Amino acid sequence: MSELAVESKSPFVGLITDRAPIAVILLLLIFLIFARTGESLHGQLTKVGENLWEDYFSLRADIPTPSCNKNPNIDLRLNQLESEAAASADDFDLFDEGFDRNAARQSLEKQKTECVASYARAEYLQTKVTPGVKAFRYIEHQFAQASLFATAQQQFFLVILLFVAGAVTTQKYHHIAFRPIVSKLDHRISTSLQLVANTSLAVSAWVFRDASFSSAIEVSNPELLNGLALGSTAMALVSLYQVINPPKDLTPGGGVTRALLSVPLYTIAMLGFAFVTYLVKGHLPGLAIYFSSFFESAGTYLDVALYLWSGMLLKQTQLGERVFSLFTPWKLPPELLAFVAVVVMAVPTAYTGASSIIILAMGAVVYRELRKVGTRRQLALATTAMSGSSGIVLRPCLLVVIISILNKEVVTDDLFYWGVRVFMLTALVFFFYALLTKQEPLKVARVSDALSPSLQNLKSLLPYVAVFVVMILLYAFALDAYMDQFSAPIMLPVLVMAVIVYERWVSKAEPIYDDPERMGSVRSSLTKSMSDASIHIGALLMLMSTFMIVTGMGGKTVSPTFLAEFDTTWATMGALVVMFVLIGMFVESMAAVGMVSLMIAPIAYQQGINPIHFWMTCLVALELGYLSPPVALSHIFTRQVVGEEECLLASQEGHNFYYRHEKYLLPLMVMGTTLILVAFGPLIYGI
16 A cells, blocks of 8 residues: 655644544444444344333334224124125026025124224223333334344445545555555656546446436436445545645655556556446446446445454554563564464454455554564565465455355355364464474473463453453343354454453553554544544455456456366366466455356356365465465555565565565465365365
8 A cells, every 4th residue: 555644734624634534434334333233232122122011012013093893783784795695696606505694693793802802902002002112112113223224225335435435545645556655756647547547437437327317217226326426526536636736745756667556456457447448348337337336245345344443443452462472481483483473363364354454453563573583574574464364264254254145055164164174274384384494493482481471471361351251241141142254343343442441441551562553542542543444444445346347347258168178177176276366366355256256166166176175275376366476465465564664674685585585485385385285185085
């Protein structure tokens, strides 16, 4: 990502451009947590109501007064029915036995009894609707309505979140790019191309909107069309403002190659897709049509935003340092500590949904802890980039949930079952290469020297565990909600907030490391986390939304039918491995899963590839792609959290080819070896 200080603004302009959008994002995320929690709370409230008031399920709604007649004239009604029966009698109806007056009387008497009972029931229930019942059911209904509203308006919420956060990210010069903006030429080229890309989307969105509203078919989602047009226009206006008003602290000059590297990845992708839809296909609405497919999975991407906020909240805690402090007394060699970091970070990766999120949240802590024990910069960068790779196959990772949603052939339980084994294999392979590339003897502190301080550090970690346990139990008993792949996005922000409250109000312990990014009070910590989350949400969602065009466009134009021509499962798997890695090199993870599900998975299944085996191989291969040049998204995120200076210093280290490029080579060796074992190992046993 690129980041640049922006010139000072007046308080009013600062309020409009900085605080207001972040406040909108904060309120939206809080409402999502409230509304989704409301599903569980609504269920619990109905149980409480039934315990407090008998027949509460009947009292939940307004009690209507019956409309039937309690005192009918039965004899008069019988005469009417008999006359009607005689008038409709058919002389040729051999089965007509005439009007049975006794049976009709019994039926009318029964109706009268039921009517009287319904009046009595209504009067009884109406007397039980006390002011307390009215107040309680009003609260219960509000939770139900909030939950239903949030579910129905997910696409509209995502539109707001995407473009408001995207505008914040654009205004902060923080989109995902190979290099940050430094020189005037960097700024001129980067912002100009962003203006062209955003304008292309805006033009397409307005044409798409006008065509949809002028059609004879009623538009089912006008909010989406209006939001897409207005949001993309706002992004274009922000880019235009940046082109006209460059920051004051840019360095003069600059090179074209370096400037092109500062262009955000979403901009490059958007320009490519605009070229295809505008010039090749000649279809102006096409770009917006493909882009709008991003909103079809609105709930998933809202979860991404919640996970990102959880990550930024986690960044405000000392939890990472506390965990690493358990291993500090053992004086582990750099390679062993790198192995520990990869294993430990797998858990938060699984719970924050994607490798990119945990790198943004905890990457700086991982790098700092590794450097504190003298780890060479290249190894520290490699470990930081890999810190989110091994955990994506563990429960309750969002990526695995998406796979199970898009593919009926697999379920999450099976994927997570084998995911644990793939994780253990990845850790073992990393450990092997860490030993193979070590530069010093593997020596650790004596048990007598390390055990006591390690246990002492464990004591400082136990309150954090207690906070998590208490909050999880509170959810379980109060809301009957448990941490799983569905509840994790809404529970994690609350759990991490509880940790922040504990640190600032209860513990008040001195920080292990004085991080300038970590605020000292609860309010400032929450403000800082939301500010950081807004920037990262805009950057990541803009990248995801743009790459979703690949799924829509690619699924209609490309089909890997050549896979059906392979005679052996080995050849098919070999082709799949190459395709997965190439996709991972250039396409963001969730868009990649959508593309693979649509284009590749059906053919692979027909070729006899086991669906579980297929997706385990795909996940490992995608992670290998994210660690591989030319894009290497994981390394881009690592550069963002570590800083340009550290990456520059790392490039000047190393006494041979391997150690000069270890940040790339070690992850490639680890994930490459794991991929080969996962892809072809099961074939030996005929799986």
